[in-house]
Amino acid sequence: MAKNWWKILSVLLLIYTLIAGFLMAVPRLVIVNETVRALYFHVPMWFGMVVMFLVSTIYAVKYLKTPTVKYDILSVEFANTGLVFGLLGIFTGMIWANYTWGSPWHGDPKQNAAAIALLVYLAYFVLRGSVDNQEQRSRLSAVYNIFAFAAMIPLIFIIPRMTSSMHPGNGGNPGFNTYDLDSRMRMVFYPAVVGWILLGIWIATLRIRMRKAEEQILEIEDYA
């Protein structure tokens, strides 16, 4: 119980996000209208994705320092979870764009950058698939992981800010700060971010336990 408090916190925060996110009053804005509630579900996906990829990169660095199977599994599974968050971020964004911009894919710089960031991590899994030797696979993919994260930083943090975009918060469009004159939305948004990130970590730890159990089964089978 003492160890699992953050899982309970995650569930409670997400229940709060769902109830308050759908029922609480939101500012009335032209075009955006009720879709402003996407803020509680779409934006935390990107926060989650960046956190998962960051953790994955940290474990990749740790793997290169001390090569153990444990760090490799941690690195892969956090990348996996990050990829799921990224896909969900793209899909929730497409639903939102469908109602506000008129079509799900609008070729917006932010959409393109997000798609490229996902391509980088898909390439990471292709790389893992095409190396047979386990130690070499872990080492090469750790190197690519760090390299990809370094290349992703300009892509999702710098370039979309340099180009004009229709995305809220860019190019004179109202962003979070202008939506929210009386801080009503912050009361839901920040708990939502924490809740989603904790859920992501929970999913990753489950996958890691599964992978470790699989490794142990393989070892026992090798003995028999």
Next chain:
Amino acid sequence: MIATLFKKEFTLELRRKSVVSGLALYLFSTAFICYLTFNLRQNLVNPLVWSALFWITILFTAVNSVAKSFIGEKKGRDIYYYSIANPASIILSKILYNFLLCTLLSATGYILFVLFLGNPIHDQGVFATLVLLTSLGFASSLTLLSSIAAKANNSTILMAVLSFPVVISILLMAIKVTKNCIDGLGWDASWDEMLTLLSINCLVAAVSYLLFPYIWRS
């Protein structure tokens, strides 16, 4: 040490004349195909199409030419290099060599494009700087990726898959500056993009330099 390795790359390249002429022919055929496909309607090649075609050609040529820096090496030769040199000087000499190669290829590509498709570039100076910076970016990112791809199966496909998403940020900057050069906006308009490009280059080169010893060891 770096100078010796750099000289070795150069000598090896000049010895295998088929590779150099292969790359030149690759570039020529691509430019010629671009010319043929747009030949019928000369006004189809507006400046933006020109820049798109140019950068796609340069990207593919760069990926193919840098890929061979590790993929083409004979097995066992790397063990020999490992015994006589340290990894830092190997990666630096390769990056330096590939930088020269990319610059040369881009310059040749530019001449061919001017020949076949006309020259929409107004600021030659800015464009030349841009070509130098992108060549440096391509060289420093693709060299490391080539060494990763060389260790894996089906390395030529993997090279493309690994490198395209990574070099896109460099390419996006290049396309923006090219547009400024076409519009003749001068240095002031492209200053921000040039600085971003330079910092991406520094980032990528530093990461390559730090990570290469780990790939080398396996």
